[in-house]
Amino acid sequence: MTRAPALALLLLFTSSAAAAQESGWTYRSTPEPVELAHTSPGSPIPDLALTCVKDSRQIVARFPVAQRLAADNSSGRWLDDVGRPAPWPVSVTIASGETQTTIPGEANLDPIGDGSIITVEFADRAPVAEAFSRTGMLAVSALGGGVQPAAAARRSVQGFLRYCR
Secondary structure, three states: OOOOOHHHHHHHHHHHHHHOOOOEEEEEOOOOOEEEEEEOOOOOOOOEEEEEOOOOOEEEEEEEEOOOOOOEEEOOEEEOOOOOEOOEEEEEEEEEOOEEEEEEEEEEEOOOOOOEEEEEEEEOOOHHHHHHHHHOOOEEEEOOEEEOOOOOOHHHHHHHHHHHO
């Protein structure tokens, strides 16, 4: 899994906010990586960002949760309450309709909030990605928090997945 530093996460969410003038789903096809993101009403940043690199066959999902694992900043490295450095391993559940999977992900400090940013990578051909292509529904959760946005436009989802493949 790609380990994104806090600054990269901040830039991802800031650029997504600039692209998303309204709430709902937005698809940004340039520059790479392409992004399909959902922004809730009244929020300047996405609550779920999906990215992929052309022909990578891998989707990276990022979303904030309220639970903060970062407890201490020691010499520029964030540590959790037992002294382990970020990123911290977490279990992430991804669901689309009746299809659901729980896979390993990572938590990092949320650079603009009080919680954590969860990152998880999964294959574009995984059953949950195939279900997302059909339904436009995708819910993600970890550490007791998560996001379950309204369905994305099927055309946007299929365009995004086609780019990944």
